[in-house]
Structures are given as structure tokens and as C-alpha cells.
Amino acid sequence: KNEVEQSPQNLTAQEGEFITINCSYSVGISALHWLQQHPGGGIVSLFMLSSGKKKHGRLIATINIQEKHSSLHITASHPRDSAVYICAVSFGGTSYGKLTFGQGTILTVHP
Amino acid sequence: DAGVIQSPRHEVTEMGQEVTLRCKPISGHNSLFWYRQTMMRGLELLIYFNNNVPIDDSGMPEDRFSAKMPNASFSTLKIQPSEPRDSAVYFCASSGNGGPRNEQFFGPGTRLTVL
Numbered sequence: 001k002n003e004v005e006q007s008p009q010n011l012t013a014q015e016g017e018f019i020t021i022n023c024s025y026s027v028g029i030s031a032l033h034w035l036q037q038h039p040g041g042g043i044v045s046l047f048m049l050s051s052g053k054k055k056h057g058r059l060i061a062t063i064n065i066q067e068k069h070s071s072l073h074i075t076a077s078h079p080r081d082s083a084v085y086i087c088a089v090s091f092g093g094t095s096y097g098k099l100t101f102g103q104g105t106i107l108t109v110h111p
Numbered sequence: 112d113a114g115v116i117q118s119p120r121h122e123v124t125e126m127g128q129e130v131t132l133r134c135k136p137i138s139g140h141n142s143l144f145w146y147r148q149t150m151m152r153g154l155e156l157l158i159y160f161n162n163n164v165p166i167d168d169s170g171m172p173e174d175r176f177s178a179k180m181p182n183a184s185f186s187t188l189k190i191q192p193s194e195p196r197d198s199a200v201y202f203c204a205s206s207g208n209g210g211p212r213n214e215q216f217f218g219p220g221t222r223l224t225v226l
Contacts, residue, residue: 033215041200043217086154098167099144099215101154 006087006102013109019074021105023087032070033099034061035086043086046072077109113137115218117203123224129191132221135184136205144215145178145188146202154202160186193225 003026013019023032034046047054047061049070054061058077063070074081087102116135124130136143144159158168160180168178175194180186190197200220206213 035217041222042219043202043204045214045216048214088154098156098159100156103153 004087004089004100004102006085006105008105009103010106011108013077013107015078015109015111017077017109019077019081019107019109021072021085021087021107023070023072023102025068025089027091028065028068029089029091031090032063033088033090034070034072035088037084037086037104039083046085074107079109079111082108115203115205115216117201117218117221119221120219121222121224123226124193125226126194127192128225129189130193130197130223130225132188132201132203132223134186134188134203134218136186136203137216138184140205140207140216141183142206142213143180143186144204144206145186146204147199148202148220149199157188157201190223193223195225198223198225 005024007022031048031050033048035043036046037043046059049061049063051063051065058075060073070087072085084104084106086104088099090099115137118133122130142159142161145157146154147157148154155170157170158178159166163180163183175192176190178188188201200222202220203218204215206215
């Protein structure tokens with residue numbers, strides 16, 4: 001069974017802190033996605049990466065294919081970053097981008 | 112671009128009733144995914160289509176669930192008969208050419224409550 005594990009499950013931080021959320025997976029993948037879900041429920045794709053590192057504003061995502069591990073970093077965290085962050089992986093072959101999801105990390109940033 | 116459109120946004124129904132959820136993907140996208148999200152199980156893929164053809168429906172929980180994509184701009188997910196355990200948020204997503212390295216764009220979801 002393909003599995004995606006995230007840690008921590010819950011994370012509380014003070015505004016301004018540097019935050020790291022981790023994701024590990026058990027088999028080779030084609031790409032890894034980081035998604036954000038706000039309390040209102042909408043899901044937004046933050047990053048899709050298959051190697052190396054990507055940066056968008058205060059968000060940085062890295063992936064180590066050999067170690068089957070990815071991290072999402074938030075620099076200078078802000079209360080508006082409070083959301084659920086979900087890691088998902090897609091496999092190659094004929095899977096047409098089918099995603100398998102981690103359980104999510106609930107992030108709360110206090111002012 | 113209007114993004115992925117889902118309707119209704121909220122649905123409350125009684126056990127045994129038929130429920131139909133609708134999705135309009137982003138124009139030009141040829142892959143469409145239906146997901147279900149619950150507190151207990153998180154996000155799960157139910158079924159996905161590529162070029163209107165169902166590719167993998169292994170996530171569809173039971174025969175009570177069915178999905179169709181009659182054309183490139185419309186898909187439905189039907190539950191008949193509905194049961195309280197079907198209560199969840201159902202998301203539709205679309206992507207460009209369905210490859211494993213394409214970003215998926217999610218709709219706002221339909222929150223279904225079965226009483």
C-alpha cells in the first residue's frame with residue numbers, strides 16, 4: 001500500500017516563527033504536491049515539485065527523492081497562514097495524476 | 112477564468128434520497144477528479160476521468176455511487192440511495208492533461224449532509 005505520512009499533525013506557533021512541516025512517502029513518485037486548506041474549506045495548490053526546491057513568497061518547498069521526503073517551510077509566519085497543509089503524491093505510469101494524500105497538518109499561528 | 116465550479120455548495124437530504132453533485136472543470140482541462148473529505152479518512156480519490164473516459168473508479172465506495180462525464184465541460188457524481196455515512200465534503204478538481212506532474216485545481220466543494 002502506498003502511504004503518505006505527515007508530521008506534525010498539529011502545530012502551534014507565534015507570529016514571526018519559522019515553521020517546518022514534513023512529509024514522507026513509501027514508494028517512488030512522479031511528483032509531490034503541497035496543498036493549503038483554509039477554515040472556509042477551499043483547497044489551493046501551493047507547490048508541485050519532482051526535484052529540488054521551489055519558493056513562493058514566504059513559502060519554500062523542498063524534496064529529496066532518494067530519501068522519499070519533502071518539507072514545507074514558512075518563514076516569518078503570520079496568523080493568516082493558519083490553515084491545514086496537505087501533502088499529496090502522484091505516481092507515474094498510467095496513473096494520470098491520481099493523488100494520494102497525507103492526513104494533513106493543522107497549523108495555528110498566534111499573533 | 113472562473114475556476115472549477117461545483118453545485119450545489121450545500122446539500123441536506125434525508126436517508127434514501129438521490130443526490131446529484133455537479134462539476135464544471137476549467138475550460139481546456141481534460142482530466143477531472145472527484146474527491147471526498149471526511150474527518151475520519153481525510154481526502155480520498157473517488158474516481159477520475161481523462162478525456163471524458165473514467166480511468167480509475169476503484170475509490171468509489173459502493174454501487175450506490177456513480178459518476179458520469181458526458182462532455183468535456185460537465186461531470187456528475189450521483190449517490191442513490193444516500194445514507195448518513197455519505198455525509199462529507201465532495202471536491203471536484205481538474206488538471207491540464209492529466210499527467211502526474213500537472214497541478215490540480217480544486218472547486219469549492221459541496222458539503223453533503225444526509226439525515
